[in-house]
Amino acid sequence: xxxxxxxxxxxxxxxxxxxxxxxxxxxxxxxxxxxxxxxxxxxxxxxxxxxxxxxxxxxxxxxxxxxxxxxxxxxxxxxxxxxxxxxxxxxxxxxxxxxxxxxxxxxxxxxxxxxxxxxxxxxxxxxxxxxxxxxxxxxxxxxxxxxxxxxxxxxxxxxxxxxxxxxxxxxxxxxxxxxxxxxxxxxxxxxxxxxxxxxxxxxxxxxxxxxxxxxxxxxxxxxxxxxxxxxxxxxxxxxxxxxxxxxxx
Amino acid sequence: xxxxxxxxxxxxxxxxxxxxxxxxxxxxxxxxxxxxxxxxxxxxxxxxxxxxxxxxxxxxxxxxxxxxxxxxxxxxxxxxxxxxxxxxxxxxxxxxxxxxxxxxxxxxxxxxxxxxxxxxxxxxxxxxxxxxxxxxxxxxxxxxxxxxxxxxxxxxxxxxxxxxxxxxxxxxxxxxxxxxxxxxxxxxxxxxxxxxxxxxxxxxxxxxxxxxxxxxxxxxxxxxxxxxxxxxxxxxxxxxxxxxxxxxxxxxxxxxxxxxxxxxxxxxxx
Numbered sequence: 241x242x243x244x245x246x247x248x249x250x251x252x253x254x255x256x257x258x259x260x261x262x263x264x265x266x267x268x269x270x271x272x273x274x275x276x277x278x279x280x281x282x283x284x285x286x287x288x289x290x291x292x293x294x295x296x297x298x299x300x301x302x303x304x305x306x307x308x309x310x311x312x313x314x315x316x317x318x319x320x321x322x323x324x325x326x327x328x329x330x331x332x333x334x335x336x337x338x339x340x341x342x343x344x345x346x347x348x349x350x351x352x353x354x355x356x357x358x359x360x361x362x363x364x365x366x367x368x369x370x371x372x373x374x375x376x377x378x379x380x381x382x383x384x385x386x387x388x389x390x391x392x393x394x395x396x397x398x399x400x401x402x403x404x405x406x407x408x409x410x411x412x413x414x415x416x417x418x419x420x421x422x423x424x425x426x427x428x429x430x431x432x433x434x435x436x437x438x439x440x441x442x443x444x445x446x447x448x449x450x451x452x453x454x455x456x457x458x459x460x461x462x463x464x465x466x467x468x469x470x471x472x473x474x475x476x477x478x479x480x481x482x483x484x485x486x487x488x489x
Numbered sequence: 490x491x492x493x494x495x496x497x498x499x500x501x502x503x504x505x506x507x508x509x510x511x512x513x514x515x516x517x518x519x520x521x522x523x524x525x526x527x528x529x530x531x532x533x534x535x536x537x538x539x540x541x542x543x544x545x546x547x548x549x550x551x552x553x554x555x556x557x558x559x560x561x562x563x564x565x566x567x568x569x570x571x572x573x574x575x576x577x578x579x580x581x582x583x584x585x586x587x588x589x590x591x592x593x594x595x596x597x598x599x600x601x602x603x604x605x606x607x608x609x610x611x612x613x614x615x616x617x618x619x620x621x622x623x624x625x626x627x628x629x630x631x632x633x634x635x636x637x638x639x640x641x642x643x644x645x646x647x648x649x650x651x652x653x654x655x656x657x658x659x660x661x662x663x664x665x666x667x668x669x670x671x672x673x674x675x676x677x678x679x680x681x682x683x684x685x686x687x688x689x690x691x692x693x694x695x696x697x698x699x700x701x702x703x704x705x706x707x708x709x710x711x712x713x714x715x716x717x718x719x720x721x722x723x724x725x726x727x728x729x730x731x732x733x734x735x736x737x738x739x740x741x742x743x744x745x746x747x748x749x750x751x752x753x754x755x756x757x758x759x
Binding site: 291292293312314315317319321327328330331332333334336337338341342344345347349350351352353375377 | 660
């Protein structure tokens with residue numbers, strides 16, 4: 241099976257603070273990986289290194305078989321950041337303009353949005369049930385609506401790898417269910433590889449088929465069935481937590 | 490003045506003022522929108538201070554000041570970006586350093602020369618109605634180059650302005666785009682000196698942009714409104730200055746400010 245992400249002996253420090261230590265794992269095509277760990281365990285930092293935003297102190301990261309420092313095919317990756325509201329609140333961008341930004345990673349100079357692209361953006365907005373918000377300013381929307389806009393931006397390229405950082409934080413229960421059903425469909429029907437970051441590992445078993453548990457280093461990485469059968473993991477997580485994750489699956 | 494509007498616009502110097510003012514105004518307003526949204530609105534002010542030093546140097550060495558100022562201000566703009574990154578200081582601090590050094594250099598040269606203080610003053614406040622034909626052609630040519638660059642790199646500039654980190658994940662080299670934005674700003678600052686003067690340049694960048702941000706319903710519409718505000722301000726400002734015998738640069742700025750106030754009040758009523 242093709243490796244979509246491969247991380248070898250990765251180390252990362254913020255100044256003197258050690259954030260990631262000797263992290264090694266690989267994610268195969270079609271995996272749905274739940275990336276768990278406590279706050280400050282290095283989850284977001286790991287993802288930012290995979291996305292080329294941060295550079296590691298040592299170790300190698302390969303994305304679609306290519307070293308991340310030389311990787312150019314960013315349209316293959318969709319990313320939903322943790323803090324979607326980090327954009328400038330006075331920025332006058334419409335929902336359509338924000339989602340169309342998702343398409344530019346596959347464009348070459350001079351990057352322009354065509355009529356066909358407009359149709360693709362419209363379809364993404366329909367899929368996320370936000371077509372009615374198309375001409376609204378992003379800053380005028382609620383947190384949940386903004387989340388769906390940024391998800392549409394992440395999905396508009398039909399990425400082969402989708403990385404979502406704490407995606408359900410601002411969603412109501414109904415939207416949350418639809419959101420995870422959509423992810424399941426993408427994973428099962430289109431074979432999209434998904435990395436879902438959450439500090440709430442109770443939800444991982446509900447959706448993912450693999451668990452990567454991080455506490456600076458990899459505590460556990462493997463199939464959920466292996467996690468559930470592991471006495472070592474029961475020792476680390478406790479019976480209740482292990483049962484909660486495995487029961488959801 | 491007892492002349493008709495048609496007689497007024499038939500004068501060559503008035504036509505040159507309108508053409509240069511509109512080109513430079515549109516340029517400042519579009520770049521200003523990117524700068525305001527990136528919280529870099531004072532870079533125009535900082536680079537105008539550098540241009541003061543560069544113009545003083547040009548006068549000192551007997552070189553046409555605008556030609557001398559273009560490369561100097563471009564180098565200063567690149568220095569601001571590099572200083573921010575290498576010395577790990579905030580952008581406004583880097584702007585403050587470069588701008589005060591430029592201003593100090595200009596004052597020292599003016600003091601040492603004793604001979605060109607009057608010429609230097611004309612650059613401080615500008616005089617759009619005294620723009621020569623060659624300056625008009627230079628304004629048009631450089632404006633077209635800058636506008637074409639903005640058109641061709643619109644999505645890169647939009648993405649980096651919206652969210653630099655996300656732009657990087659889309660494969661855009663944010664560092665290069667930032668550098669390009671300040672270099673384009675540097676060229677525009679020098680172009681604006683004759684139109685509005687060193688002291689008032691930053692208003693050309695800031696006021697149309699903030700007016701557009703009050704009433705626009707999208708990024709493209711913000712660019713359009715910002716440019717339209719600049720055009721309206723230049724035309725009205727020149728006419729007011731001519732008929733009321735007021736300084737043109739200051740008149741344009743005041744019209745710009747009135748348009749901002751109107752847009753602000755209109756938004757509050759919505």
